[in-house]
Amino acid sequence: MSKTSGDFSIGELAEHTGVGIETIRYYEREGLLPRVRRTQGGHRLFDDTHLHRLLFIRRSRELGFSGAEVRALLRLVDGGYTCGEVRDLTLERLTDVRMKIADLRRLEKTLAEISSKCRGGNVPECPVIEALSDNFLR
Amino acid sequence: MSKTSGDFSIGELAEHTGVGIETIRYYEREGLLPRVRRTQGGHRLFDDTHLHRLLFIRRSRELGFSGAEVRALLRLVDGGYTCGEVRDLTLERLTDVRMKIADLRRLEKTLAEISSKCRGGNVPECPVIEALSDNFLR
């Protein structure tokens, strides 16, 4: 089996998707990507289906889905999913993200407050430190 | 050295803070918590300072600070810094937090968008999957 026009080497696939070579091999090992064709010499030959699946995986990961969740999404894709199942996963993720944002905004407020009280200089006693240890993160 | 009124066992500390026993030991090993007193038998004896520090660490971790970042925050608390240094470090954290918030808000927007298009149910066509599969995310 040799490379034809529609095929990618692993390096080309990595370049097209922004996913590292090692990571692609890892995904294959873990079964997120299906087993792939090889050349006589053993080099991997990918095609468009791999490209799409890999982009799907990358986007899902970027959105914060865990490996297991990506696996679940892929199972749904592969085997006749229902819209409801997918929506549940997505909404769970959304709730999670919103909670993290709320937490970070509280922290931002605290950090902004205490840093605004400080005008720098070499004074070794700084009220910020007290604010940090007492107030910080309630 | 034996346990007195102000002391906690590791189990009590875990219960008070919601941090697992193994994780507390891990933090001590990694130097996030200072070396702790022991009974004659070798059991750890914690006090309020450990309690506060542990709560601080837990909260920071929950907010997505890495171990290294928590370490930096703790150095702030521990002192030995001039007011100027403290302010710089605080502002660095603040920038960091704001970037994290921006990232998460983009993420939230995307998740909300794609999940809002979905009405659930048993329909086998799902806009979430389509969104993940197509080029529509950037």
Next chain:
DNA sequence: CTAGAACCTGGAGTGACTACAGAATCAAGA
């Protein structure tokens, strides 16, 4: 045909825990 770029496998390392085995210690009741 050859040089060197790209690729291969198997294994180890990372960060931040988490789990476990087997031994020692502790606290409370008889």
Next chain:
DNA sequence: TCTTGATTCTGTAGTCACTCCAGGTTCTAG
């Protein structure tokens, strides 16, 4: 005081999602 069962101890290994490396093989352009 003794016993019993809960708790804690150390040290090691496992988890997740990669990432890096060594040492060897294959591919491709000139």
